[in-house]
Amino acid sequence: MDIKDVLRLTSPALFIPELKATDKNGVLEEMVAVLLADRKLTNKDTVLTMLAHREEMGSTAVGPGVAFPHGRSLATEDLIIVVARSAAGVDFDSIDGEPTHLFFMLIAPPQDSGNQYIRSLAVLTEKLQNEGTRTALREAADYEAFSGALTEE
Amino acid sequence: MNRQLNILVDVQNKELTLRDAEDTERAKEFEALGFKMDPEKIRGEIAKLIEEVDPKHRGYYLRLKKKYSDPVVPVRDGHCTGCYANVPTSFTSVMNENKVQNCESCGRIIFQI
Numbered sequence: 001m002d003i004k005d006v007l008r009l010t011s012p013a014l015f016i017p018e019l020k021a022t023d024k025n026g027v028l029e030e031m032v033a034v035l036l037a038d039r040k041l042t043n044k045d046t047v048l049t050m051l052a053h054r055e056e057m058g059s060t061a062v063g064p065g066v067a068f069p070h071g072r073s074l075a076t077e078d079l080i081i082v083v084a085r086s087a088a089g090v091d092f093d094s095i096d097g098e099p100t101h102l103f104f105m106l107i108a109p110p111q112d113s114g115n116q117y118i119r120s121l122a123v124l125t126e127k128l129q130n131e132g133t134r135t136a137l138r139e140a141a142d143y144e145a146f147s148g149a150l151t152e153e
Numbered sequence: 154m155n156r157q158l159n160i161l162v163d164v165q166n167k168e169l170t171l172r173d174a175e176d177t178e179r180a181k182e183f184e185a186l187g188f189k190m191d192p193e194k195i196r197g198e199i200a201k202l203i204e205e206v207d208p209k210h211r212g213y214y215l216r217l218k219k220k221y222s223d224p225v226v227p228v229r230d231g232h233c234t235g236c237y238a239n240v241p242t243s244f245t246s247v248m249n250e251n252k253v254q255n256c257e258s259c260g261r262i263i264f265q266i
Contacts, residue, residue, distance in 0.1 A: 043266050045159055046227075050166040053198065058189030070188075072169035074162065074227050075266050095187070110169050110223065118182045125186050 001119045003127055003151055009081045009106075009120065012143040013038045016084035019103075024092050028052065028069060031082045031105045039076070046075045047107060061094035063102075066128045068121060070106035079116045080107045083146070085138060101138055102128070155251045157210050158264055164202050164214075165225040171195045210253050210262075217261060226256075227266040235261040 016034055021027045032047050054060065054071040061067035082105040089099025104124050108117035127133060127150065136149035154162075173179050174192035183190050203211060217224035226235040233240055238258030245265060256263050 041266050043154060043264070045154060046162055046166070046264075046266060049159075049163050050170075053163075053167065054170065057191055057194060060188060062187035068188075071166070072173065073166055074169075074225070077229070118179065118186075121186055121188075122182070 001116065001123060003123055006081065006120045006123050007147050007150065009079050009116075010083055011038070014080065014082045015143045015146065016082070017142070017146075019084050019086040019090070021086075022088070022090060024055065024090065025052070027084065027086070027090055027092070027103060028055075028105075031069070031084050031103065034084075035080060035082050035105070035107065039080070041075055043075065047073050051105070055093070059093035059095065061092035061100045063125060063128045063134075064096060064131075065089070065094075065098060065100055065134060066102045066104070067092045067094070067100045068104050068106065068124060070108070070117075070121060072108045072110055072112075072117070074110060076107050076109050078109055079112065079120065081105065081120070082107075087138070102134065104128075154264065155253060157207055158253050158262070160202055160205050161210065161214060161225050161253070161262055162264055164199055164206075165223070167195055167199050167202070171199065213255075214262065221259075221261060223261070225262045225264065228263050229266070233259060233261060233263055235259050235263075 019027055019030055021030045028051050032044050036044055050071045050073050051069050060069045084103040086101055089101050092100035094100055137146055140146035140149050171192060174190040174195055180190040214224060223235055228240050231240055233256035236259035244254060254263055
């Protein structure tokens with residue numbers, strides 16, 4: 001699995017170029033709302049509660065300026081990734097205490113035979129280690145430029 | 154959604170996380186990526202949530218849990234995703250929206266996503 005495979009799990013409709021939210025719960029709510037609209041789901045609590053509890057176990061803002069809220073949910077049959085950005089940054093209880101600007105939310109199904117869930121997280125965390133990539137992602141004008149920056153070697 | 158049902162869905166989602174946390178190999182992979190896994194904490198949270206469930210639903214849920222690994226499942230395209238039996242249209246009626254409902258075929262607790 002590489003970054004191109006990971007990008008197949010998201011889409012322009014699952015991309016929030018600039019978040020309105022200014023706090024952690026708001027970010028999760030906004031990202032879940034996009035997921036629900038795309039998948040025509042109505043029950044936001046099913047996903048939101050799971051994500052909030054996952055954050056309580058330990059913040060998912062593990063990269064410099066990057067967070068990966070994630071978890072398994074009954075709400076989905078396949079792995080879905082919602083991507084969002086915040087130019088100002090949000091306090092996401094990051095390990096380094098710095099604001100978080102890039103968010104990759106992974107919602108995995110109950111069963112995940114190909115182990116796509118962890119492999120996608122691994123690909124993304126590795127890719128986002130690169131400062132140049134992070135800067136390019138923050139500056140990308142649209143989804144096309146964003147996905148281009150992500151796939152660039 | 155009915156609060157009782159909400160709790161039961163929450164419990165089931167936590168059971169999914171617990172499955173990953175109890176899988177030593179998988180838990181190691183998460184930890185290596187920087188994501189904490191704490192099965193003890195998740196077990197405690199599940200136990201606490203189950204205590205919040207009304208005794209009549211709790212007993213039924215615990216019996217279901219002995220029978221199925223997925224006692225609470227969503228309805229998709231009019232089907233129970235546990236046994237794939239048709240779910241009557243009355244499931245989504247306003248009259249029933251505040252009830253904890255079961256699949257008539259397999260008995261699993263079902264909910265609308």
